[in-house]
Amino acid sequence: MPQSLPFRSRLATTAGQMAAAASRKLGRGRGQVVGGRIMLRLDPALLHRLAAPMRVTVVSATNGKSTTTRLIAQALRSIGSVAHNATGANMGAGLVTALADNPAARFAALEVDEAHLPDVVRQTGADQLVLLNLTRDQLDRGSEVRLLAERWRQLAADLGPETQVVANADDPVVAWAAQAAPNTLWVGCGQRWTADSALCPACGAPLARAGGRWVCPSCGMARPETSWSVLPDADQIATPDGSVRLRLALPGRFNAGNAAIALAAVCSRGVPKEAALQAFAQVSDVDGRYVQTLAGDHKVRLLLGKNPASWAEMMFLVADSDALLVTVLNARGADGRDPSWIWDVDFEDWAGRPVWVAGERRFDMAVRLETAGLEVIGVSQDPLAALDQAQPNQSLDIVANYTAFQQLRAELVPS
Numbered sequence: 319m320p321q322s323l324p325f326r327s328r329l330a331t332t333a334g335q336m337a338a339a340a341s342r343k344l345g346r347g348r349g350q351v352v353g354g355r356i357m358l359r360l361d362p363a364l365l366h367r368l369a370a371p372m373r374v375t376v377v378s379a380t381n382g383k384s385t386t387t388r389l390i391a392q393a394l395r396s397i398g399s400v401a402h403n404a405t406g407a408n409m410g411a412g413l414v415t416a417l418a419d420n421p422a423a424r425f426a427a428l429e430v431d432e433a434h435l436p437d438v439v440r441q442t443g444a445d446q447l448v449l450l451n452l453t454r455d456q457l458d459r460g461s462e463v464r465l466l467a468e469r470w471r472q473l474a475a476d477l478g479p480e481t482q483v484v485a486n487a488d489d490p491v492v493a494w495a496a497q498a499a500p501n502t503l504w505v506g507c508g509q510r511w512t513a514d515s516a517l518c519p520a521c522g523a524p525l526a527r528a529g530g531r532w533v534c535p536s537c538g539m540a541r542p543e544t545s546w547s548v549l550p551d552a553d554q555i556a557t558p559d560g561s562v563r564l565r566l567a568l569p570g571r572f573n574a575g576n577a578a579i580a581l582a583a584v585c586s587r588g589v590p591k592e593a594a595l596q597a598f599a600q601v602s603d604v605d606g607r608y609v610q611t612l613a614g615d616h617k618v619r620l621l622l623g624k625n626p627a628s629w630a631e632m633m634f635l636v637a638d639s640d641a642l643l644v645t646v647l648n649a650r651g652a653d654g655r656d657p658s659w660i661w662d663v664d665f666e667d668w669a670g671r672p673v674w675v676a677g678e679r680r681f682d683m684a685v686r687l688e689t690a691g692l693e694v695i696g697v698s699q700d701p702l703a704a705l706d707q708a709q710p711n712q713s714l715d716i717v718a719n720y721t722a723f724q725q726l727r728a729e730l731v732p733s
């Protein structure tokens with residue numbers, strides 16, 4: 319621990335780390351949140367103090383923030399040590415724990431909850447903000463897209479030119495917020511989910527879209543020109559000095575978009591492009607997401623679909639796979655207790671696809687998928703009951719929402 323920290327901060331850090339270790343020993347989870355809460359109780363300025371000597375990048379979005387932060391952290395490690403909240407604990411307590419675990423780090427790469435972003439930027443003095451997308455989350459969770467966008471825009475307007483905003487030009491809501499910042503690097507990450515940005519964020523008129531661009535016919539606000547962008551075949555990224563080929567181990571077009579913005583961010587920090595691409599290629603799962611594991615003779619791939627936009631992306635991802643598709647839906651606190659958001663996903667696009675339906679709210683999902691024309695071939699509380707119906711050696715693609723995913727990861731992935 320740096321001796322430069324006041325005694326109170328060192329005491330707070332030690333006490334929090336001891337509590338986190340005790341919590342892990344008792345099998346009560348990974349302990350970051352409980353440890354971090356104790357640290358902040360004993361020294362409310364600890365996040366600020368720990369972050370002060372670091373160059374801090376914060377990443378926020380409704381979807382993709384864990385993956386993008388992971389890619390950024392991996393690439394920054396090629397030029398210096400990095401503090402990173404790798405387990406996705408993305409509010410004050412989780413952030414302070416990540417910094418306390420690596421207090422001499424040169425860089426911090428922090429995934430930050432959308433609603434907490436302004437506060438975290440002020441406390442950490444972050445000099446790089448990576449903003450990906452804002453879409454609706456579950457119905458009874460979080461703030462409305464519009465409210466968050468206004469908070470982000472106010473934050474951006476308060477920044478000085480020494481703070482770089484790296485923003486996705488393809489999300490009109492993000493573009494509207496980031497436009498207010500004095501120093502913005504625009505990246506085209508793509509955006510397949512447009513249901514939450516049908517209207518102009520500046521004036522409310524319907525946006526016109528063509529060829530991946532968007533423009534407001536009423537006030538003229540339009541997609542900013544980009545210097546970095548994911549190209550249509552998704553494994554190429556255009557950069558200011560020529561295009562480069564991605565070699566991602568992570569699947570899906572949305573992850574190519576995440577990699578494009580991560581690349582722009584780390585190159586701005588001084589990471590050579592080739593070193594960044596090499597680092598990205600080493601990331602094959604993000605806290606258990608996309609992980610391939612075995613259940614009996616069957617390969618199982620675990621995918622997280624936590625809200626309408628991410629569920630739609632996972633459906634695109636598994637569309638061409640001949641794996642047995644299993645959906646798992648719970649509706650506990652962290653999932654949002656009202657699961658009717660599943661009606662916002664256009665499952666109709668996958669009509670005819672066989673699917674096994676599991677989880678505590680399996681009947682809600684079965685009705686939704688039957689209505690959309692998918693072929694529900696089985697229903698069970700336990701998703702692994704689908705294994706009995708799988709062909710010998712057939713793989714399983716399991717798309718699960720938040721608590722169902724956590725449960726499955728604990729069962730299937732040795733920690």
Ligand SMILES: [Zn+2]
Pocket residue numbers: 518519520521522523534535536537538539
């Ligand atoms: Zn407009």
